[in-house]
Amino acid sequence: MKKLSLFCSTAALALSAGTAFAADIVSVEFTDTPAPTEAVEMVTTHSKSSAIVRYSDGTTKEFPLSYVSMFKNTDAVGADTAAGQLFNAEGEPLTDMNGDPIIAETPDANSLLNVDGNLFMVTHYEYDWILGNGAEARRTEGWYSRMPMSMSLAAVEQDADGTLTATSVKPIDFSGVDGLWIPCAGGPTPWNTHLGSEEDYDLYYQAVSGEKNLQRATEGLRALSEMYLDGEEANPYHYGFIPEVTVKADGSTEVVKHYSMGRATWEMARVMADSRTVYFGDDGAYVAMFMYVADTAEDLSAGALYAARWNQVSSQGGGSATLDWVKLGHATDAEVRAIIDSGVTFDDIFDSTTAEATPDWEAQGYRMIRAGHSGDEILRLKDGMEQAAAFLESRRYAGYLGATTEFNKMEALDADPKKKNLYLAISYSEKGMQTEEGAPQDHIQIDKTKAGATYEIAMDGGRVDMNGEPINSDFVGTAMRVPAALLGEDIPVDALGNIANPDKIANPDNVFFSNEMRTLFIGEDSGTHVNNFVWAYNVDTGKLSRILSQASGAEATGLQVVDNIGDHAYIMSNNQHQGEWISSMPEDLVAELEAAATELYGTNDKGTMNYKLEAHIGYLGGMPGL
Numbered sequence: 001m002k003k004l005s006l007f008c009s010t011a012a013l014a015l016s017a018g019t020a021f022a023a024d025i026v027s028v029e030f031t032d033t034p035a036p037t038e039a040v041e042m043v044t045t046h047s048k049s050s051a052i053v054r055y056s057d058g059t060t061k062e063f064p065l066s067y068v069s070m071f072k073n074t075d076a077v078g079a080d081t082a083a084g085q086l087f088n089a090e091g092e093p094l095t096d097m098n099g100d101p102i103i104a105e106t107p108d109a110n111s112l113l114n115v116d117g118n119l120f121m122v123t124h125y126e127y128d129w130i131l132g133n134g135a136e137a138r139r140t141e142g143w144y145s146r147m148p149m150s151m152s153l154a155a156v157e158q159d160a161d162g163t164l165t166a167t168s169v170k171p172i173d174f175s176g177v178d179g180l181w182i183p184c185a186g187g188p189t190p191w192n193t194h195l196g197s198e199e200d201y202d203l204y205y206q207a208v209s210g211e212k213n214l215q216r217a218t219e220g221l222r223a224l225s226e227m228y229l230d231g232e233e234a235n236p237y238h239y240g241f242i243p244e245v246t247v248k249a250d251g252s253t254e255v256v257k258h259y260s261m262g263r264a265t266w267e268m269a270r271v272m273a274d275s276r277t278v279y280f281g282d283d284g285a286y287v288a289m290f291m292y293v294a295d296t297a298e299d300l301s302a303g304a305l306y307a308a309r310w311n312q313v314s315s316q317g318g319g320s321a322t323l324d325w326v327k328l329g330h331a332t333d334a335e336v337r338a339i340i341d342s343g344v345t346f347d348d349i350f351d352s353t354t355a356e357a358t359p360d361w362e363a364q365g366y367r368m369i370r371a372g373h374s375g376d377e378i379l380r381l382k383d384g385m386e387q388a389a390a391f392l393e394s395r396r397y398a399g400y401l402g403a404t405t406e407f408n409k410m411e412a413l414d415a416d417p418k419k420k421n422l423y424l425a426i427s428y429s430e431k432g433m434q435t436e437e438g439a440p441q442d443h444i445q446i447d448k449t450k451a452g453a454t455y456e457i458a459m460d461g462g463r464v465d466m467n468g469e470p471i472n473s474d475f476v477g478t479a480m481r482v483p484a485a486l487l488g489e490d491i492p493v494d495a496l497g498n499i500a501n502p503d504k505i506a507n508p509d510n511v512f513f514s515n516e517m518r519t520l521f522i523g524e525d526s527g528t529h530v531n532n533f534v535w536a537y538n539v540d541t542g543k544l545s546r547i548l549s550q551a552s553g554a555e556a557t558g559l560q561v562v563d564n565i566g567d568h569a570y571i572m573s574n575n576q577h578q579g580e581w582i583s584s585m586p587e588d589l590v591a592e593l594e595a596a597a598t599e600l601y602g603t604n605d606k607g608t609m610n611y612k613l614e615a616h617i618g619y620l621g622g623m624p625g626l
Contacts, residue, residue, distance in 0.1 A: 024055040025626055028517045030065075030536045030545040035502040039589075039596040042531055042552045045069075045575055045616060049547040051623045067548065067573070069618040070154070070166045073107055073125070077154070078168030083617070084125050086147050088228050089175040094147065102147055104128050106576035107617050109186035109268070110558040111194035112156065112164075114565065116249040119156040119164075122172070122194040123558065123617055124183040125149050126576065145219045148179050148228035151196065154617075155251060162568035162621060172245060177257045178238040179228045181220070184283065185268035185412045185510055187560055190275045191298040193246045197266040198257075199283055200240030237340045237392050242269045242280075244300065258300045259336035261292050262328070262394035265372075267410065272459075273417040276303075277475040281410045281424070286370050286432045288398040288405045289424075291325065293473045302332040305390060306465065307403035308477065310443045318429060318453040318482030319446030325476065326403040327465045329390030336391045349388045350396070351380040368440040369399035370406075370432070376440060399441070402466075406432035406444045409452070412559075414513040414520070415459070415475075416539055422457040422477060423520050425508035429453055429488075451488025451500035451528050454508045454520075455480045485537060485544045490528070497585030500528035505535050505544070510559035513539075516626040517563070521547075521571060523556030527582050530589075532556045534573055534620075548573060548620055551611070552593055553580040558617065564625035571620040579612035 033048040051063045071077050073084030084104040086094045094102040104125035111122040128147040151174070154166040174180040181203060186196040203220045217236075224234035240263040246254040261269065267281030275297040280290040289308035294300050309324040353361055355378065361368075366380045372395050379400060381389055389397040399405035409427035416423070426433075429449040436442055461474030486508070489501040500506035509525035518540045524532040534548035534556050548571075550556050558574030579597065581590050597611035604610060 024057065025053055025624070026056050027054045028052070028519070028623075028626070029538060029541075029543060030547050033533075033546050033549055035533070035546065036531055036549055037496065039592045040600070041549070043578075043593055043597040043600065043611065045549065045551045045554070047548045047620055049545065053624065063622050063624065065547065065620050065622045067618060068163065068621050069616040070156075070164060071169060071617055073103060073105055073615045073617070074613060075169075077166050079170055083152055083154075083169040084615070085171070086125070086128070086150055087171050088148075088230060089179060090230070091171075091173065091175075094227055097143055102128060103613075104147070104149065105613060105615050106557075107574040107615050108184055108557040108576065109196065110560045110572040110574065110617070111186065111188045112560060112562050112565075112570070112572055113188060113192055113194065113247055115192065115247050118249050118251075119158060119565070120247045120251065121154040121156050121166070122186075122196075122245055122247065123152050123154065123574070124186060124196060125151065126184055126557075127182055144223035144227065146182065146223060148224050149182055150174070150180060151183060151245065153247065153251065153253060158566050158568070162566070164570065164619065164621070166617075172253050172255065174243070174255055177243065177255055178235070179224060180243065181224065181239040183243070184266070185281065185557070187268065187270065187512065189244070189271050189298075190273070193244055195269050195271065196243040196245065197268045198239055198241050198243060199265045199267070200236070200263065203236040203239055235340065237263070237344070240264060240266065242266055242300070256301075256333070259333045259340070259391060260302055260305070260331040261300060262290060262305045262391050264288070264290065264395045268412045270413050270415065272415055272422075272475040274473065274475055277473040279413055279422060279424070279477075281412050282395065282407070283410060284373055285408055286372055286405050287407050287410050288371070288395050288403055289407060289410065289477075290394065290398070291473075291477065293471065301334075302330075304330040304472075305394065306471070307394075307398035307401070309402065309466065310404040310406070312443065312445060315446045317484065318449065318455065318487045319433070319444065320479070320481040321444075322479045323457070323477045325463070325465045325471060326398065326401050327467065327469065328394060328397055328401065329387050331387055331391050335387070339388050339392065344388055344392070346393070349382060349385045349393060351382060353378050353380075367400055369396060370440050371395045371399035372405075402441075404441070404443045406441065408433050411509045411525070412511045414511050416513055416520070417515060419539070420459045420475065421539070422459055423511055423513065424455045424457060424480070425452070425511050425522065426455060427452045427507045427509055427525060449488050450490050451504070451506040451526075452508055453482045453488055454486035454505065454511065454522060455482055456486075483542070485542055486522075488528075493584050495586075496530045496589060497582060498528065498530050499584050500526065502529055503546075505533075509555065510557055512559045512561050514561040514563055517561075521559055521561055523559045523573065525555040525557075530582060530585060534559065534571070547571070550575045551578045553582070554578040554615070567625040568621070569623040569625050571623075573619060574615065574617045576615045578615065579609065
């Protein structure tokens, strides 16, 4: 391995001449952190792993890893408000029905960026999980189930020993793009900006729906209208897009939403090595796999949107398939925004009916789809609304055109540029991914694995879409399978409450690839492991190592690998919703963990466990720059 330039992400590996020490590194592997079994360790985010670095002279050196919490969501860092404080469009802090500040407990994505020698970190806050103090009262008295969310920008300093310290944390202003709704995973682009996400849970229009789903949609729009927009009616078509944040050297930011990349429940978007091709994680049930090909490298404001068609080869071991691609359409951000600004509604795009109301619906040009959280729908596209359907109802239109909308809990993804493999996390391999008699489509018919799997997707160029038109990318997915080490294993409940093998990955969520280490890093969001872990999987040797144990109940988020800043490497990792105990845990163990967490972290002045109110933004440190 050669030493990298001052900042390098896996998407931008700018090699430069370096010191002899870094130039001599030829490989890195990791030792295991044991799965914790004692209460104190179970409620503590920690690592007992080391990085074993091998040099070209045949020697090795061991570097113990340690978890460093840079700040908590409740910390005020160089500001008057907590890092996770939520704000309205005027920049005023949001408070709840009791007058308490609304502080998100759910930090998610990180992008640690070097901007002209200045370090900054963009962090997502995904949703308001515990709803602060008086949570039960807030629920029973008609309080909102979710809040308009935010991203923060931290100014970061690096000490000589490699320690990263946040010197200030401030909110990023999204008022110019109508605010932000549930940003999930994200990460750096090859051109050194932050590419986020926006899940449209609670805003999704239900053409055929139960009362619960309609209530969720109403609550989401009400929260945006009343809490963020100060009474102005929120438009659901302003949300569910991919935002891009540009950070400048003075700490100022510019924000855009890329409407031409389509609207869905985006877990994240990851740019391939060509700086043009982008793959998405679409979260939820009955979702699709999307690919976007920009017209111009490093510019996501115009391009073509595609959805995959799964052609099954095998049902075993997570299943395998070849892939075809359905082109949904081409647009610019400006064109899609103009459609939104025209006041278009769902009923302007589709006619909808039921089999009872229209028994001969097929003869009348309707099609049945199952796409998203709304059950089966019978729809007919209205004349001239192809572009609106493609970019405002992307998942529905994918199903309408015959793409596969049976994937479940599709999470984050990243690519190995050397082998041209894409890695995609499916957190729970179930529901639409099993055989379903009577479904509108049944492309995926694999064995159920509640613990999920991480798929490997081969990519290549010279491909055409299902209409025979060339796809202008050398990174088109052609086939997918699950490497054996990346398939979860369901087990009968053990003494701690695990219902997935704790020595294997369960419910993969965040993924990030380091080309320098030839390693795919995977973070869990598991309802099947008592403690969620971060894993390191070497794609060349197949070795799998558990390298970080999150506090029990907490999801592992914010995964980013920075191969070299100032001769140090970092594995960024946050946690969220500590204390969200999985249902299979024994009651006596839950009591033991709550007692340990209370003793270690205390309670606030209202008696709420700090453990459940706090979340950490941090990293695994101790490694040399690569």
